[in-house]
Amino acid sequence: MYQVIARKYRPQAFSELVSQEHVRATLENAIAQGRIAHGYIFSGQRGTGKTTVARIVARCLNCVQGPTTTPCGVCASCREIAEGGAVDVIEIDAASNRGINEMRELRENVRYRPARDRYKVFIIDEAHQITNEAFNALLKTLEEPPEWAVFILCTTESHKIPATIASRCQHFSFRSVDFEDLVARMKWICEQEGVEADADVLAILAQAGDGSVRDSLSALDQAIACCGNKLNAAEVRALLGRFSVDLLEQVTQALVASDSRRMLDIVAELDRNGLNLQHFSRELSRYLRNLLVAKVAGAETRLIAASPAERERLVSIAGGFSEEDLTRYLQLSLDLFRDLQYSLQPRLHLELGLLRMVHAGRLVSIEDALAGLGPAPAAPAAPAAPSPSAAPRSAPVAPPARSAPVATPAQSTPAPAQSRASDGSLKERLYQALIGMGAQFTADAIEVSEVSEQGNLIAITTPREFALPMRGNDVQKALERLFERPPHVKVTLTDEAPATASMAKPTDETTQRTLEHPAVKRFQEVFPGSHVRTVRDLRDT
Ligand SMILES: Nc1ncnc2c1ncn2[C@@H]1O[C@H](COP(=O)(O)OP(=O)(O)OP(=O)(O)O)[C@@H](O)[C@H]1O
Ligand SMILES: [Mg+2]
Ligand SMILES: [Zn+2]
Numbered sequence: 001m002y003q004v005i006a007r008k009y010r011p012q013a014f015s016e017l018v019s020q021e022h023v024r025a026t027l028e029n030a031i032a033q034g035r036i037a038h039g040y041i042f043s044g045q046r047g048t049g050k051t052t053v054a055r056i057v058a059r060c061l062n063c064v065q066g067p068t069t070t071p072c073g074v075c076a077s078c079r080e081i082a083e084g085g086a087v088d089v090i091e092i093d094a095a096s097n098r099g100i101n102e103m104r105e106l107r108e109n110v111r112y113r114p115a116r117d118r119y120k121v122f123i124i125d126e127a128h129q130i131t132n133e134a135f136n137a138l139l140k141t142l143e144e145p146p147e148w149a150v151f152i153l154c155t156t157e158s159h160k161i162p163a164t165i166a167s168r169c170q171h172f173s174f175r176s177v178d179f180e181d182l183v184a185r186m187k188w189i190c191e192q193e194g195v196e197a198d199a200d201v202l203a204i205l206a207q208a209g210d211g212s213v214r215d216s217l218s219a220l221d222q223a224i225a226c227c228g229n230k231l232n233a234a235e236v237r238a239l240l241g242r243f244s245v246d247l248l249e250q251v252t253q254a255l256v257a258s259d260s261r262r263m264l265d266i267v268a269e270l271d272r273n274g275l276n277l278q279h280f281s282r283e284l285s286r287y288l289r290n291l292l293v294a295k296v297a298g299a300e301t302r303l304i305a306a307s308p309a310e311r312e313r314l315v316s317i318a319g320g321f322s323e324e325d326l327t328r329y330l331q332l333s334l335d336l337f338r339d340l341q342y343s344l345q346p347r348l349h350l351e352l353g354l355l356r357m358v359h360a361g362r363l364v365s366i367e368d369a370l371a372g373l374g375p376a377p378a379a380p381a382a383p384a385a386p387s388p389s390a391a392p393r394s395a396p397v398a399p400p401a402r403s404a405p406v407a408t409p410a411q412s413t414p415a416p417a418q419s420r421a422s423d424g425s426l427k428e429r430l431y432q433a434l435i436g437m438g439a440q441f442t443a444d445a446i447e448v449s450e451v452s453e454q455g456n457l458i459a460i461t462t463p464r465e466f467a468l469p470m471r472g473n474d475v476q477k478a479l480e481r482l483f484e485r486p487p488h489v490k491v492t493l494t495d496e497a498p499a500t501a502s503m504a505k506p507t508d509e510t511t512q513r514t515l516e517h518p519a520v521k522r523f524q525e526v527f528p529g530s531h532v533r534t535v536r537d538l539r540d541t
Contacts, residue, residue, distance in 0.1 A: 042054060135164075255358060460492070475489050
């Protein structure tokens with residue numbers, strides 16, 4: 001009868017186990033010293049050896065020659081346990097026996113001595129599925145277990161085991177199996193089975209498992225069923241829905257070249273060949289993740305499930321990108337993967353996602369841009385420091401800035417009323433008063449507002465986007481600084497563009513020097529569209 005490979009090659013002794021050295025060493029010691037606990041929790045990813053080790057432990061305990069770390073494998077107990085038919089080793093699948101009745105039965109059962117062997121071993125698979133009442137029933141048993149009882153709870157979700165139970169058990173975490181270990185295991189099994197598989201095929205199978213031995217072995221089963229005894233990388237890849245590295249590398253080439261056209265061609269090619277676009281985006285995410293890890297950790301890393309040659313290749317490709325780029329691409333590819341899961345138009349989504357990546361690559365990071373400025377040239381006599389707004393604003397014109405070294409009225413005696421004759425000077429003085437108060441945001445708002453005097457009322461028309469700072473009472477306070485009898489203020493919001501032009505006034509010599517300063521000019525080159533809004537003389541502050 002045909003037996004699936006995973007079962008046929010289930011390790012029967014600790015020595016056959018792949019990976020999980022820490023679990024193995026601790027359990028072997030405990031068994032050798034006769035320090036057997038009554039409760040164990042085996043947790044970890046599916047297909048990493050939990051049930052397998054539970055059975056090995058049962059053998060170690062019940063082998064006629066035991067307790068031993070090297071069960072004989074031929075006595076009745078050893079053989080029965082391997083076949084799953086030993087009377088004193090009770091396997092319970094909690095997925096289907098999760099209720100209180102089963103646990104009561106189990107409690108009854110525990111009370112009787114083993115029928116033949118030394119221990120009664122209860123292996124509870126999928127233990128996280130047990131109901132709360134059933135856990136309570138189990139707890140009673142774990143609190144006062146008879147000397148012969150050993151419970152092994154296997155679970156992929158250990159956080160779902162109640163703390164009351166967990167605290168009475170020894171906990172072992174099973175690790176995802178490393179790529180190299182998986183490859184070695186696949187290789188050995190293929191040899192045993194007389195199956196030809198080259199390094200490429202083995203790598204594909206190992207990757208398909210994603211750390212689970214069982215999943216890799218299932219992939220191998222599938223490959224043998226499909227391709228016979230001679231496995232071919234391209235066929236196996238297609239069978240498992242994986243994409244060739246070539247295709248993924250084409251994406252990176254298009255990214256390097258900022259080539260949108262090529263991206264679209266790649267999608268067309270995928271579509272023409274009827275390939276699953278969602279799988280592709282998943283593979284792309286993994287690939288970008290590997291590039292990022294290669295960039296950060298180098299070719300030696302064990303964090304990438306790939307052969308040494310593939311890792312070298314990843315490192316060399318990653319060299320063409322910055323860590324930041326790759327992080328951004330990875331984020332975008334994950335967004336894309338998520339979008340594709342619900343998409344009725346996968347092709348369009350894929351195109352959009354890939355084009356976004358191309359565009360993202362064209363962004364210059366702020367660090368790079370600033371690095372491009374180089375060290376600031378030693379400032380000549382110019383005393384003024386520019387404070388341009390780095391983010392390009394939508395305001396079309398870059399107004400020459402005002403200079404600040406005006407004696408702030410705030411500190412001087414209140415100005416006489418007639419000095420608010422012209423709009424410009426009132427606005428100007430209001431602005432300076434606000435700066436003097438440290439109310440920069442409100443000053444910015446005034447800068448783009450229209451300010452006019454109407455009797456004992458000051459009408460301010462502010463673009464809506466600057467409404468927030470106008471809500472406070474900064475303006476009123478500033479006016480109190482400026483006038484003995486401060487006028488009332490009326491603020492009107494407008495949807496019109498900021499009135500920057502109104503501030504374009506002739507500048508004094510300091511401002512002129514500032515704008516001609518090489519550092520300022522470089523800055524404006526690097527950040528096109530930026531403009532100098534204020535020039536302040538630091539000696540005055
Ligand atoms: N560490 C391992 N070494 C060698 N083979 C393993 C290992 N882990 C799993 N296998 C293989 O995978 C098969 C399934 O393993 P096992 O039943 O122990 O997994 P599990 O951790 O209990 O998974 P699940 O959480 O799905 O129950 C075994 O029959 C064996 O062939
Ligand atoms: Mg299991
Ligand atoms: Zn034995």
